[in-house]
Amino acid sequence: MNITDMPIRDIDTANEECRISGELEAPALVRSLRDIGQLNPVVLLERGGRRIIVCGFRRIHAARTLGRESVPARVLGPADFSPLHPLEFALRDNLAFRPLEPLERARALDKLEEAGLLPETIVRVYLPLLGLPPRADILESQLLVARARPGLHHCLAGGILTQQSVEALARMPPESQDRFALLMERIRLSASLQRQVLGLLRDLAAGDGASWGAPLDGEEVGAILDDPSLSPAAKGEGLHEALYRRRHPRLTRARARFRERERALGLPGAIRLAAHPYFETADIRVEFSAPDAARFRFLAGELERAARGADLETLFEVDE
Amino acid sequence: MIAYRPREVIIEAESWKDPATAGILRNLPGIPRRTVADAGRISASRDTLILARYRGKFLKQCQGSGAEMCCNYFTASYAWNCHFECTYCVLQSYLSGSAIVICTNIEDFLEEIGRTLGRNPDRFFRIGTGELADSLALDPITGYSRRVVPFFASLPNGILELKTKSDQVANLEGLGHGGRTVVSWSMNSRRIRRSEEGGSSTLEERLAAADRCRRWGYRLGFHFDPIVHYDGWEEEYRDVVRQIFSVVDPGDVAWISLGALRFTPHLRERLIERHPGSRLPWGEFVPGHHGKLRYFRLVREEIYRKMNAWISDCAPGVEVYLCMESRLVWERSLGVAVRDAGHLSDRLDAAATGGA
Structure with missing residues (x-):
């Protein structure tokens, strides 16, 4: 295995065809690199006179952050990856160290498809590898997420939107x-x-x-x-x-009327009245709790007072 | 109406033993056919007609059973699926394959019904064949009405209801129905029929068929189900009520049922996906009985109250009932107190036989 000290300027860092990592900023990695140096070489693919990154996007970014001009690297040719596509190599390398974030997973699957792998192969081999059930609809969902707009990716990465929401929005x-x-x-x-x-x-x-x-x-x-x-x-x-x-204009108006009529009864807040959530039945549930007999008598008395009033009838009518 | 014409007929091997199979195939000349050992595993489109034996129980309680007010209806199916493809139809939701299936062991169907009714002589059965398929749309192919209608005439405690959106009533002419068959039509506004009920018969075609049945002595039923609430629904449904009673005499009508649009959340999603132009999914729905989505109660009550008033204007005294509704809705919209399901069932039993 040949490991060389590769000048960063000689690496095509703009080529991200094998990038799995979502976020390149990794403070812990920067600290580690500063304190103990780079233990694992990055992997580069030499193709057509250019060297593209297969494994090590975050390490190269960290090295740059520290002002380093070169990184230890293994430089391989296309034949060295056979029969795998370099992207598959990158994916397996990433999985060896950490589980992927949801967006990284989606992006990896999307790149595998763009790299020409058959959907059946991705479903059978790569979905289980990523901890997903081997189903075509799961792949479809993942590809939708991967192809969503950057703003949604940002929301997903930040935990602001769920993957399910991003999938729905991506349509x-x-x-x-x-x-x-x-x-x-x-x-x-x-x-x-x-x-x-x-x-x-x-x-x-x-x-x-x-x-x-x-x-x-x-x-x-x-x-x-x-x-x-x-x-x-x-x-x-x-x-x-x-x-x-x-x-739900009529339902929300009915709920408002119920609350208004409940207030008109003038019951203490400790007595809770609840109608059916959609008024499918006319039933009203009455609930209170009392720590002692005196409080119980008081609340029961308040209920009795409300029961004698004419306003009680209206509580059972939700009509406009 | 679009008549059903399959592109292919698949015959389950066992079905060749049933006389009905040859009869059905005689009505489908020139259509390619093949025989398979087990039709249960076949997934095919509506263009495929499958002839197979049904080995389960034919007679079942209607899915409305369990609702607070249920009319104690029974269903018995000898066909599955429908080529009309109404957008709201439950058949779009829960039948796994979409091929039309006709069961060929019609003798077993008749035998089971005869046996069940014979064992329960004190009980009256209203039985409909229109739950999983249209009762008459396939009748020109099967001719089953010619078997089933006279059979029910011989039963002392059963009424058959043939429920349809078609005008395929020719086979009913001249049958000895003995007043034991009600022929009924699903009705909807012209707009909903046009936009949501695909290949079904027009209002005029349905009413012309009803008029023929009336002349042949059948009692008639009309089911406004699903009623759709949209801007302008009142005028359009009232027009249909008037149309009905411009053709049929109230005395010929056994019953009219009302049911507002309802569907499972799954069916609603399928409707949105498959029929993006449909106006049906956007009403004010809330979850109800069996988890189905239905209009908010006040909307339903308004629908039923108005429909009942229009029907009463045209045909006072005609039996109007609600499908899968609570006692509260019955009382508030029809103004009648139905004591319980048994009471409702008795009323409909009497209506089916003209009070006899």
């Missing part, structure tokens, strides 16, 4: 992807709310025959997003509520 036109990525700079949504908001946006836009982002253009949504007193998470919840109100 949309590029401008919609960019718009959602920008939106996510201002709000935070839990995984469940991401799913719901994406569904609401789709339903509202399709129901109105409008473009996907149209429901975000309303005044109400604008006011929520521009409200400086709200945290990103509160804005996310506010956005969800606003979209839900538009999608």
